[in-house]
Amino acid sequence: MTQLIISMIRCATPILLAALGGIICERVGVFNIALEGMMLFGAFFAIYGSYLSGSAWVGALVAMAVCGAVGFIFVELVENLGAEPTITGIGINTLALGMTTYLMKMVFGEGGSISANDRIAGFERVEIPLVKQIPFLGEIFSGYTPLVYITFILVPVLAFWLYRTHMGINLRAVGEEVHAAQAAGLNVNRFRVLGVMGAGMLCGLAGAHLSLGYVTLFSENMTNGRGFFAYVAVVFGKADPVSVMIAALVFGLADTLSTKVQGNGIPSSLVLMLPYVVTILALMVRSTVAKGEKKHFHINLTKEAKE
Amino acid sequence: MKKRLAVLLATAMVLSMALTGCGSGGKEKTDAGKGEIQGTSEEAKAENQETETPKESEGSELKVAFITPQSTGDNGPVDDIMMAIDKVKADFGIEVQVVEALDTTDQEDAVRSFAAENYDVIFTLFQQFVEPVRKIAPEYPDTKFVLIYATDDFGMDNVVAYAYDAWETSYAAGVLAASMSESGILGNVVGYEDDTIVANSNAFLEGAKTVNPDATVKRINAASFEDPAKGKEVGGQLIADGADVIFTDAARTSLGVIEAAKEADGDVFIIGDNADHSALAPSSVIGDNIYGYGNTLYNQISDIVEGKFTKGVIVCSVGNSISVLQTYDNFGSDGASDELKDKYAAAVEATNQVIEKIKNGEVKVEKDTTAN
Numbered sequence: 001m002t003q004l005i006i007s008m009i010r011c012a013t014p015i016l017l018a019a020l021g022g023i024i025c026e027r028v029g030v031f032n033i034a035l036e037g038m039m040l041f042g043a044f045f046a047i048y049g050s051y052l053s054g055s056a057w058v059g060a061l062v063a064m065a066v067c068g069a070v071g072f073i074f075v076e077l078v079e080n081l082g083a084e085p086t087i088t089g090i091g092i093n094t095l096a097l098g099m100t101t102y103l104m105k106m107v108f109g110e111g112g113s114i115s116a117n118d119r120i121a122g123f124e125r126v127e128i129p130l131v132k133q134i135p136f137l138g139e140i141f142s143g144y145t146p147l148v149y150i151t152f153i154l155v156p157v158l159a160f161w162l163y164r165t166h167m168g169i170n171l172r173a174v175g176e177e178v179h180a181a182q183a184a185g186l187n188v189n190r191f192r193v194l195g196v197m198g199a200g201m202l203c204g205l206a207g208a209h210l211s212l213g214y215v216t217l218f219s220e221n222m223t224n225g226r227g228f229f230a231y232v233a234v235v236f237g238k239a240d241p242v243s244v245m246i247a248a249l250v251f252g253l254a255d256t257l258s259t260k261v262q263g264n265g266i267p268s269s270l271v272l273m274l275p276y277v278v279t280i281l282a283l284m285v286r287s288t289v290a291k292g293e294k295k296h297f298h299i300n301l302t303k304e305a306k307e
Numbered sequence: 308m309k310k311r312l313a314v315l316l317a318t319a320m321v322l323s324m325a326l327t328g329c330g331s332g333g334k335e336k337t338d339a340g341k342g343e344i345q346g347t348s349e350e351a352k353a354e355n356q357e358t359e360t361p362k363e364s365e366g367s368e369l370k371v372a373f374i375t376p377q378s379t380g381d382n383g384p385v386d387d388i389m390m391a392i393d394k395v396k397a398d399f400g401i402e403v404q405v406v407e408a409l410d411t412t413d414q415e416d417a418v419r420s421f422a423a424e425n426y427d428v429i430f431t432l433f434q435q436f437v438e439p440v441r442k443i444a445p446e447y448p449d450t451k452f453v454l455i456y457a458t459d460d461f462g463m464d465n466v467v468a469y470a471y472d473a474w475e476t477s478y479a480a481g482v483l484a485a486s487m488s489e490s491g492i493l494g495n496v497v498g499y500e501d502d503t504i505v506a507n508s509n510a511f512l513e514g515a516k517t518v519n520p521d522a523t524v525k526r527i528n529a530a531s532f533e534d535p536a537k538g539k540e541v542g543g544q545l546i547a548d549g550a551d552v553i554f555t556d557a558a559r560t561s562l563g564v565i566e567a568a569k570e571a572d573g574d575v576f577i578i579g580d581n582a583d584h585s586a587l588a589p590s591s592v593i594g595d596n597i598y599g600y601g602n603t604l605y606n607q608i609s610d611i612v613e614g615k616f617t618k619g620v621i622v623c624s625v626g627n628s629i630s631v632l633q634t635y636d637n638f639g640s641d642g643a644s645d646e647l648k649d650k651y652a653a654a655v656e657a658t659n660q661v662i663e664k665i666k667n668g669e670v671k672v673e674k675d676t677t678a679n
Binding site for chain 1: 382528539
């Protein structure tokens with residue numbers, strides 16, 4: 001049981017971290033399916049930063065900086081140059097895959113994967129001194145790499161920022177009622193540009209977690225669809241940080257179960273469908289509920305703000 | 308409208324992943340970097356593009372190409388072949404042109420363009436190339452086509468297919484694993500499940516049982532050959548379940564399994580697949596199951612240099628020393644105890660005896676494809 005929960009949290013973290021970025025995009029009204037590509041950029045540049053500096057934290061910062069820049073390019077294309085967001089997003093994803101593969105061959109001289117390099121420092125696991133000793137909770141709460149803690153701390157922080165600060169309320173206004181926001185004198189464009197750049201940074205951090213926290217290596221296409229799951233988590237959680245966290249944990253659980261349940265006479269191919277089935281079910285439930293509310297999922301949050 | 312489109316799109320993407328996730332997509336790759344040319348010489352790119360130009364040197368030098376459906380750096384089959392290509396260059400002075408044809412559509416084109424350029428030998432890897440070669444080979448009787456990992460006999464004079472009885476080495480791997488294991492619980496991480504991989508897994512258990520009748524094998528399908536993070540999760544899970552030797556058949560996903568073993572409390576050992584993984588974790592990697600793709604290429608070229616060529620299907624096995632279970636003399640070079648090193652030496656000794664027995668026919672390893 002403990003193992004299951006730990007495993008669930010580990011699997012959910014990269015998805016959740018990228019999804020937090022997705023939340024900001026949704027909230028400023030930019031459709032961003034490039035989470036996957038941004039994460040992949042993050043994973044590579046985290047390794048590169050760590051390789052150059054010998055510090056995992058510097059690696060994470062490099063990843064954030066690069067992905068912030070990728071976010072900037074994306075939002076400039078979409079908002080100011082009128083590019084179609086879906087196409088641009090797919091473009092970024094494809095570019096990320098091609099470019100990281102190419103850079104890996106250029107920088108490290110090897111294709112496919114980089115690992116066992118002494119110059120690459122990964123994140124060390126954090127054992128929390130006192131909590132560690134508590135029988136059941138200690139195991140669950142202690143012993144992750146730092147970005148796992150940061151991710152789960154970011155959830156309430158982001159929620160507070162979105163619902164309880166001026167800036168957060170303005171930001172949501174930009175996504176919900178552009179014209180009202182404009183009439184109120186908000187600089188919509190600036191919110192969108194900075195919002196998507198922030199989202200890029202979070203995706204960069206998600207990538208860094210994958211390549212330096214989860215494992216200490218980079219391999220071609222190592223995000224393996226996690227960015228898309230992040231987007232689905234955003235949709236499922238109505239771009240609300242806590243709901244999105246729950247969605248990410250559900251995906252993490254499904255992912256864990258897909259390997260845990262194997263070997264009990266059930267064909268593995270059937271079990272492996274689990275995360276995808278859960279995703280489709282989640283989306284179906286989501287859209288049914290959304291229909292009941294007769295409003296679109298992320299235009300429907302004004303009442304929460306009033307509370 | 309836009310939002311609905313978004314939801315629709317997300318659903319479509321998840322669906323498409325679901326399909327590739329449990330389909331045969333495991334070995335294929337996405338289309339990025341398709342048709343990428345990884346020349347071993349500078350003019351590789353140029354040469355591949357000018358399909359119509361006659362070849363520059365009509366000398367005796369052999370023109371050899373290798374077309375791979377998986378990109379290099381997989382820590383598996385392709386890297387094994389790349390190493391053999393370096394060796395071919397060193398020993399025979401033959402440059403092998405390497406092309407990554409990751410897309411099904413590129414694969415046939417790649418075969419055809421090399422054949423049209425009068426290449427003497429074209430090597431291909433994996434099943435994807437069976438149909439293209441069947442179609443193209445009759446048109447170019449002077450070109451020899453070598454299918455690595457295929458079982459089809461076309462009856463053509465210029466085609467040879469190499470099949471791999473990898474369950475034999477897997478059986479030996481079972482012996483090695485059970486000799487090293489304390490718990491008797493063995494793990495097996497695979498990238499997907501086809502007949503060969505299932506047969507390997509079953510043979511692995513059979514081999515283990517000869518050492519420890521109570522040995523069990525827990526097989527987990529990670530459903531990807533390129534997800535080290537998943538590999539680490541799965542590896543950690545097997546270790547938590549008590550497995551102390553893990554046998555992988557998962558290319559890059561194995562890298563994560565190796566990390567999990569390295570970080571485990573206590574000794575957890577790995578038997579990898581198709582490449583030398585010992586440098587990654589000298590005290591964890593106890594062996595690698597080498598199907599022999601690289602050996603195949605090397606032997607084939609050396610045969611052709613000598614003017615020999617056999618058509619049909621050649622089965623690679625322990626018997627003809629193409630498939631090997633590689634073990635490491637420098638095991639534990641990063642500080643394992645002498646006790647452990649002695650244990651390993653004994654385990655290797657026992658394994659080698661079994662391999663000898665497989666060679667001389669005393670032990671027969673059946674291909675058992677029943678999935679449990």
